[in-house]
Amino acid sequence: MVQLSNNSALIFDGLALESYVSGKRSFMRTPSVSLLLPSPEGTRRAFLIMRNVTAINPLCLPAKAWQQNVAAAVRPAQLPGVQSHSGCHNQTGTCVDDSNAPVWQRCWKQVCQNIDVACSGARLNSAGNPAPTYYDINLLDVALFCPVVLDQACLDSLGPLGCTLLYESGAGPGMLPAAPLAVALGDATGSQGGGHGSATPLVVGVIVGGVVLLVVAVGVVVLLVRRRRPQAQTAKTGGAPFHEGLDSLGTRSTTSAAGTVGLSMLPTESTARAFPTMGSAGSGATGSGHAAPSTWPLPDANKRAHSQGSDTTVITNQTPIGDCEFDVKIEMPPQDGVAGACVGGSAQPDVQLTGIVLGRGAFGRVYQGIYNGQAVAVKLLTELTVDSADQACEAMMQELEVLGRCNHPNVVKVLAASSLDAARPALVLELMETSLDKVLYAKPGHLLSLQLVLHIALETAKGLAYLHPTVLHRDLKPANVLLRDPGSDKPVVKLSDFGLSRIRHSVLKTMHPEAGTPAYMAPECFDLTAGGLTHRTDCYSFGVLLWEMLAGAQPWYGMTAVQIAYEVTLLSRRLPLRPKNTPGGQVLERWPHRLSALLSGCFERDPQRRPAAADIVKALALAQQDLDNLSRRATPTRTAVE
Structure with a gap:
């Protein structure tokens, strides 16, 4: 992790960034990057500068609301000027629905272009409110690519903050909780790090009072060289050996073919700091107002479009969920002559388990069941402990999120799912006769x-x-x-x-x-x-x-x-x-x-x-x-x- 001190700047130049905000939140809500720790209170002339950067922003406001949000952001006194942007637009011309293509060539819901936008950094505190990071941010020719744009009806109902919170919880209209995006800069806890794909890894030091802590920098360099040695030796991967140098401005930087990241020493100057209001026009800076509801009604699954899988299908977070019924109630098999309990509620069950166990796993069992008159397989979490419950539920959610978007004759089909809040979450899958290992x-x-x-x-x-x-x-x-x-x-x-x-x-x-x-x-x-x-x-x-x-x-x-x-x-x-x-x-x-x-x-x-x-x-x-x-x-x- 890096912490900026007085008269220093961290510069991102020519990079493609993804999951760079702590908690994978929207940069426009919490202007910061997970690589940077908040600077000490009272820090002066500490800057994060992004120029010629493309960044994937998990959630974006619609074009008009986004423009209002940028216009309402107060520029810091140390970065005077006028907020300049060219607005947001839907992609026109040719785009490629291929995750292996460069970021700027892929298809996105919306693209927002920042020409010269500045604000003071902020991160969410434990109460979920913005807290200053004590460094300022300047976006110069930064394009934000939006995989998800907030629904206008949600904005009208809950306001920008409430709708954003709803989407971040994974309960936005027509959404399951989004799968983790590829991490470019690591999480704030330091548990994840490194680059992704062919993007440039980040080599940085901590500048305190003009002194570079070389031990930190050398340690990171050794780690990155170890990670990238195979790519540097193989021309086919397109990697390039790293080299260090001083540019004409005296910036210590690490470069590669993909871009640069560097730390600069800046002339000392005493100036006042400003803390921005990052809300949309007409909304309070504290985010008070509409509260997000506990649930959001999902569209009727039977009415969702879900095209047949083909060789050209590319599954993304925008791929619609198929004909999967949610929040079904499952009746447990009877034990010792006593009728089984109903998982997911006390109403008439949608799925009856026959008691036949098809398989066992670390966290539960796969039962044979009856759903809509047909035999099915029901994966039920039963062997949960306090330590394993979160892990098991996360794995089941991931499986639902993937299988729900799949429609192919060689991928098992998910038919229904109980609520993950149920005592024993379950997935209802099409029934197959056996597995390859048993045949082998x-x-x-x-x-x-x-x-x-x-x-x-x-x-x-x-x-x-x-x-x-x-x-x-x-x-x-x-x-x-x-x-x-x-x-x-x-x-x-x-x-x-x-x-x-x-x-x-x-x-x-x-x-x-x-x-x-x-x-x-x-x-x-x-x-x-x-x-x-x-x-x-x-x-x-x-x-x-x-x-x-x-x-x-x-x-x-x-x-x-x-x-x-x-x-x-x-x-x-x-x-x-x-x-x-x-x-x-x-x-x-x-x-x-x-x-x-x-x-x-x-x-x-x-x-x-x-x-x-x-x-x-x-x-x-x-x-x-x-x-x-x-x-x-x-x-x-x-x-x-x-």
Whole structure:
């Protein structure tokens, strides 16, 4: 964390920022960045300067209200002038619905351009009220990109502050709580840090009375060089080695191809400070007025548009929720002849549990149930403790948020959900017959036919191609690949268990890259200093899944998580092709060149060198074609028999 002292400035130049405000709030509500601690009271001439910056602002006011909000902000005495902006506009021309595209080329609800806007910094205190940070902020040619624009009806009803609070709680009109955005500058607690994607990492020092604390700066430099060494050595990733220098203004800075961040020493001058009113025109600076209601009516789920998934679908936080019924009531199975309680209320239940347990997990069970006359699977949180309740509910909300936006034949469908405030939150999912792990190991030494392996692998890859690049599964393994009609040559295959998944814009920043099942985790998942996870992490896991189906054996069998991490990361070892000590490794025909090459690609250490899920689909389709051609050549024709 950085704290500005007298006569100093932190400069962001040419950067793309995301989740840079503490608590992922709107910058216009709490003008500050999570990287900066508040300066000591009485600090003079401390500045945060952003120039030529593009920033993703989680929530934005409509264009007219935004202009009023900027006009009402009082410029600090140390930054005289007139607030200058070119307003907000909807995107015109061509934009790309692709999270891998540069920020300024993606499609956004609204774009607001600040030409020269200044205000005093403010952060929310424990009471939720603005408190001064004792540094001033100047936005010079800063574009704010808005994934969500507050609903005008909400503004009219609750006012700007009440509506903002409602949206920040995740209960805005038609919204579930938004998934965490990729972190660019880290959280105020210091638990997250680093850059995202190819954005420039930040190297800063703390200037106190003109003295640079080199120990802090050198420590951060060492950490960042460690993080970025693979990118600097590989030209394909577009990374560039860092270098330090003094520009013509005497600013100590760290630069890369993406932008610069620096600290400057400024001439001493005594001036008065001003604290801004960051409310919209006509609203009080204290934010008093309308209070946010505890709930906001969601639109009728059955009336929401939800297009069929296609190969070109990109899932984002703006993707509408499908036909999912919320706040259903679930009747627990009877015990000892006593009728079960109703979860979610005392009214007539919407879902009846049959008492058949389909599976068990760390926090609960999956039951068979009846919903709208059809058999369903009900994931119910039952084994909750005080310590695990928040974690389990968060995982279920994440799964609901992802699955609710998915509509694809290879992704399990969510049908309904109880209230997360219920004693035992639950998800109602379509029912599948079994999982891949149970089919794989139904009989000792049993091998799936190569034809069946290719079919299951292809269907799984299609599901990943639909999810990527914005949704990472993060726990792809046979237990999370569900099957219907497993005895046929072409069973229905669906991906399930999205409790670790997130909807992201570019690179998933996470405090827990190690989350998942060790045997299926990519090398970067074991690296706690990794810059972030991409959809290619799932492609590594897919390679392990395909290897397991071909070999007929568990990957890294008998090894602990620490041993696997040591083998994969430090020794750079991979699962062997044609493993001789496995049932499938002794069958040469199960390891054709095309599949061996695909596995080698999935196991690459550099995520960017792994095939994308769409490329995996093509490779598997060609492998199927090869197998069909081989089968036709091996089958004698009728004429040859005669």
